[in-house]
Amino acid sequence: MRVGKRIFDFLVALVLLVLLSPLMAALVILLWYKKEGPVFFMQTRTGRAGRPFTLLKFRTMSGPRDERGNLLRDEQRLTPFGSWLRQSSLDELPQLFCVLTGEMSLVGPRPLLPEYLPLYSEEQNRRHEVLPGITGLAQVKGRNRLSWEEKFRYDTWYVRHGSFLLDLKILFWTFRPLISKEHVYPKGRLSVVPFNGNRQSA
Structure with missing residues (x-):
């Protein structure tokens, strides 16, 4: 499956980048014009086999800091335009370049921060047996409301049962929450609660 999945990912990502290039160019211009920080947000995330890579998104937050030089809370830094980008999931479009380079797949567990690596159980760590995805089973089953x-249960289920047909189903199921803007944020919050290990319930 891996070779066929890679070919499918590459071709679909390439076609989408060509088709969406006018939209992406317009977003770059708008973000540059607003001058609220760099156009792109780049962050180290964990990929397949635990290897780090650079995740790419359109920036949705500005960079104000407190008197000690610490960034303000996400809720204080999220810009109105950035909120719209998040709700429409357009901020995720630059990750298509990560698919082209082979660091991500269209479908797979979402890539998380490297500092979470020591916190996973042995079963949860199986999510790194496959490439991380732009969308995934957890995203279509509830995204940030989970x-x-x-x-992690959905991620590891996907690792055990992944197939080309399942990927097609997940891609199809992704459109509904995108259109309805469902589960973009956790209930009552504008940012995801950090993972602190298996003693917590987020």
């Missing part, structure tokens, strides 16, 4: 434990 607890961390629920997300």
